[in-house]
Amino acid sequence: MTREERLQLAHTPPAWMYEFDLGEGILTPLLSRELRQIHRTRQDMILPALDRCFREGLANLDCLDVACNEGYFSFLLHSLGARVRGIDVRSLNVERARAVQRIQGQDSARLTFAVEDFLDNRDPPDRYHLTLFLGLLYHLENPMGALRILHRVTRRLCVVETQLTRQQDPVVSGWGAAGTFLELPAALAIYREPDVEENRLAAHRGLSFIPNAAAVREMLGAAGFSRVELVAPPADANPQYLAQDRAVFLAFK
Numbered sequence: 142m143t144r145e146e147r148l149q150l151a152h153t154p155p156a157w158m159y160e161f162d163l164g165e166g167i168l169t170p171l172l173s174r175e176l177r178q179i180h181r182t183r184q185d186m187i188l189p190a191l192d193r194c195f196r197e198g199l200a201n202l203d204c205l206d207v208a209c210n211e212g213y214f215s216f217l218l219h220s221l222g223a224r225v226r227g228i229d230v231r232s233l234n235v236e237r238a239r240a241v242q243r244i245q246g247q248d249s250a251r252l253t254f255a256v257e258d259f260l261d262n263r264d265p266p267d268r269y270h271l272t273l274f275l276g277l278l279y280h281l282e283n284p285m286g287a288l289r290i291l292h293r294v295t296r297r298l299c300v301v302e303t304q305l306t307r308q309q310d311p312v313v314s315g316w317g318a319a320g321t322f323l324e325l326p327a328a329l330a331i332y333r334e335p336d337v338e339e340n341r342l343a344a345h346r347g348l349s350f351i352p353n354a355a356a357v358r359e360m361l362g363a364a365g366f367s368r369v370e371l372v373a374p375p376a377d378a379n380p381q382y383l384a385q386d387r388a389v390f391l392a393f394k
């Protein structure tokens with residue numbers, strides 16, 4: 142790709158979710174400065190966890206990056222030697238990921254991108270040693286359906302990163318008879334996303350369910366994962382992680 146073409150790729154709106162180096166000093170412009178710290182925090186939380194869970198390394202292991210957007214975490218897993226498939230429901234995101242791959246020259250035998258709605262995924266059971274499910278749970282109308290698919294296709298570990306509500310107290314609900322109540326610690330908040338058409342970072346349907354931390358554990362357990370761990374953020378993490386408005390969970394098959 143010529144310098145002119147790379148400049149055009151970088152600077153044709155919308156701004157990017159990730160800052161990619163396209164060579165000769167050309168960086169893709171970020172749509173918000175905070176994203177740089179968010180990505181750094183997630184990397185700092187996820188990479189040590191992968192080291193711990195895959196002591197043999199990721200070389201030649203199969204990985205799925207669900208909702209890969211422009212592919213940043215797919216590129217990261219590829220750089221660790223994995224065979225990676227990145228999928229996203231939006232074609233612009235996948236076109237950008239492919240363009241970055243063409244420029245940076247990552248091995249196309251080990252890294253592919255596809256436009257796919259994860260809810261339509263037809264991969265066989267245990268297809269991927271590692272699945273990444275970052276920034277998607279709270280954008281879905283059918284989060285439990287997605288987690289069941291995720292459990293089916295994951296062989297060992299799934300990394301889930303999500304926005305969380307601050308609901309700590311149990312939700313009290315009537316239950317079948319006057320004076321009978323349930324106290325339910327796991328809760329989902331409904332969010333009607335206002336910008337589904339324009340926002341290529343968000344849901345592609347209108348309604349989303351934002352979980353609290355107890356709900357993430359409950360849902361991953363119900364999907365079949367045997368153990369769920371919350372990853373502690375480092376001291377210099379983005380404030381959203383320190384406040385537990387966002388969190389990273391490890392779900393073991």
Ligand SMILES: C[S@@+](CC[C@H](N)C(=O)[O-])C[C@H]1O[C@@H](n2cnc3c(N)ncnc32)[C@H](O)[C@@H]1O
Nearest residue numbers: 208209210229230231258259275276342343345
């Ligand atoms: C907040 S971004 C997260 C991107 C990336 N995973 C990350 O965490 O850096 C949410 C992404 O989910 C994608 N997405 C939304 N619904 C999807 C679905 N049903 N299947 C696949 N991707 C979806 C969007 O297009 C967008 O790229």
